[in-house]
Amino acid sequence: MRYELYYWSGxxxxxxxxxxxxxxxxxxxxxxxxxxGDQAIMPFLRSEHAGALPFAPPFLRAxxxxxxxxxxxxxxxxxxxxxxxxxAAGRTFAAQLQQTITDVVAEAHDTHHPISVEQYYEExxxxxxxxxxxFCAERIPKYLGYFENVLERGDGLHAIGRRHxxxxxxxxxxxxxxxxxxxxxxxxxxxxxxxxxxxxxxVAARPNIAAYLASPRRIPFNQDGIFRHYPELDES
Amino acid sequence: MRYELYYWSGxxxxxxxxxxxxxxxxxxxxxxxxxxGDQAIMPFLRSEHAGALPFAPPFLRAxxxxxxxxxxxxxxxxxxxxxxxxxAAGRTFAAQLQQTITDVVAEAHDTHHPISVEQYYEExxxxxxxxxxxFCAERIPKYLGYFENVLERGDGLHAIGRRHxxxxxxxxxxxxxxxxxxxxxxxxxxxxxxxxxxxxxxVAARPNIAAYLASPRRIPFNQDGIFRHYPELDES
Numbered sequence: 360m361r362y363e364l365y366y367w368s369g370x371x372x373x374x375x376x377x378x379x380x381x382x383x384x385x386x387x388x389x390x391x392x393x394x395x396g397d398q399a400i401m402p403f404l405r406s407e408h409a410g411a412l413p414f415a416p417p418f419l420r421a422x423x424x425x426x427x428x429x430x431x432x433x434x435x436x437x438x439x440x441x442x443x444x445x446x447a448a449g450r451t452f453a454a455q456l457q458q459t460i461t462d463v464v465a466e467a468h469d470t471h472h473p474i475s476v477e478q479y480y481e482e483x484x485x486x487x488x489x490x491x492x493x494f495c496a497e498r499i500p501k502y503l504g505y506f507e508n509v510l511e512r513g514d515g516l517h518a519i520g521r522r523h524x525x526x527x528x529x530x531x532x533x534x535x536x537x538x539x540x541x542x543x544x545x546x547x548x549x550x551x552x553x554x555x556x557x558x559x560x561x562v563a564a565r566p567n568i569a570a571y572l573a574s575p576r577r578i579p580f581n582q583d584g585i586f587r588h589y590p591e592l593d594e595s
Numbered sequence: 596m597r598y599e600l601y602y603w604s605g606x607x608x609x610x611x612x613x614x615x616x617x618x619x620x621x622x623x624x625x626x627x628x629x630x631x632g633d634q635a636i637m638p639f640l641r642s643e644h645a646g647a648l649p650f651a652p653p654f655l656r657a658x659x660x661x662x663x664x665x666x667x668x669x670x671x672x673x674x675x676x677x678x679x680x681x682x683a684a685g686r687t688f689a690a691q692l693q694q695t696i697t698d699v700v701a702e703a704h705d706t707h708h709p710i711s712v713e714q715y716y717e718e719x720x721x722x723x724x725x726x727x728x729x730f731c732a733e734r735i736p737k738y739l740g741y742f743e744n745v746l747e748r749g750d751g752l753h754a755i756g757r758r759h760x761x762x763x764x765x766x767x768x769x770x771x772x773x774x775x776x777x778x779x780x781x782x783x784x785x786x787x788x789x790x791x792x793x794x795x796x797x798v799a800a801r802p803n804i805a806a807y808l809a810s811p812r813r814i815p816f817n818q819d820g821i822f823r824h825y826p827e828l829d830e831s
Contacts, residue, residue, distance in 0.1 A: 451662055455662065461697075474709065489710045497711065
């Protein structure tokens with residue numbers, strides 16, 4: 360099946376979690392907005408199509424299905440491409456972890472937009488400094504401590520069981536994004552994230568992922584995405 | 596099967612979405628912290644048990660499984676109790692909608708805690724006013740407009756297909772929470788939420804839900820939960 364991914368063409372954003380799964384699987388897909396422009400997304404948001412209505416990108420077209428919400432797209436794709444254990448318990452745990460990643464990604468976004476997504480960062484800079492200070496001091500350590508603990512309870516290498524899953528790729532992306540946005544904070548947490556950093560390196564070395572990261576298909580991190588590097592927000 | 600729900604005993608919070616599904620299904624469950632106190636939750640958060648590790652409540656014990664993340668718990672429970680269509684497409688759409696409800700609930704929480712969950716509301720009141728103004732002016736209309744559209748594209752009565760599902764109960768809870776927290780804003784949106792308000796009334800009249808809402812098991816909304824009523828945050 361040829362998938363169609365709909366996500367903003369200029370950023371990694373939430374779509375990157377889906378791109379990584381598709382690339383890792385060696386799936387055939389079109390990154391629609393990168394080929395046809397962001398306006399290709401709009402008819403779906405305006406309810407001018409059949410199938411499920413997305414609230415926002417990313418969404419995936421798979422045959423007649425339209426599927427939105429990052430964690431939901433991944434839960435749909437993964438069993439079709441061997442990226443999650445076959446057991447119901449394994450899939451449920453994977454969904455739980457991915458939904459927790461969704462939570463921390465939303466909080467990472469709000470460090471630069473703590474008041475309104477309709478306003479520029481520069482209009483909410485003072486509040487962004489406060490929110491980021493709390494995010495770096497409390498939330499990053501809490502979330503990464505949790506995921507580190509998950510790895511320790513498993514085989515030390517994988518989020519679920521003893522095999523690679525889409526959650527591992529998502530943790531790679533989470534680590535990469537946090538390291539881009541908050542290098543000082545992440546450096547201070549090096550000793551408390553040994554399993555996560557080893558996982559990040561292992562995922563980056565998977566052949567399909569390595570080829571993707573080296574290709575022009577991987578959009579560099581930038582100041583329009585979810586993970587943004589403002590030095591004033593990473594002073595810890 | 597007797598389920599065990601673990602959630603803070605003093606608030607509706609995120610746990611209420613699970614309570615509503617369990618009550619609607621007529622399932623047998625123990626609301627553990629309400630019987631044994633909130634400290635019964637802690638061993639699970641401290642990793643002192645077998646099974647999946649939760650990041651935070653709510654989580655559900657079902658036999659040997661431990662399942663966390665509200666949308667994930669509901670996706671697990673619903674097919675076992677006829678609260679979601681049997682088709683894969685129906686379940687995927689239900690998960691998408693529930694995860695979108697998760698997003699708006701997180702944003703509702705952040706109206707009173709825009710800077711840090713570790714600080715009191717009173718310490719972030721100025722920022723809370725700004726964030727709430729944006730939430731009421733932009734985000735509530737956008738989210739409810741979306742869900743209203745979902746109902747209009749369906750049979751007008753149900754989120755998924757032509758039958759009641761757990762998403763309907765969650766939309767009831769979302770509407771109830773927003774009406775408690777932001778009565779002025781919600782009043783101003785009355786004409787744009789006709790389907791959602793009819794759905795809310797229909798769900799409230801389901802026999803098991805009506806019995807639950809009239810029972811002491813339904814914790815009243817209060818100022819410790821996710822939906823809080825501060826008049827200064829609802830000035831629209």
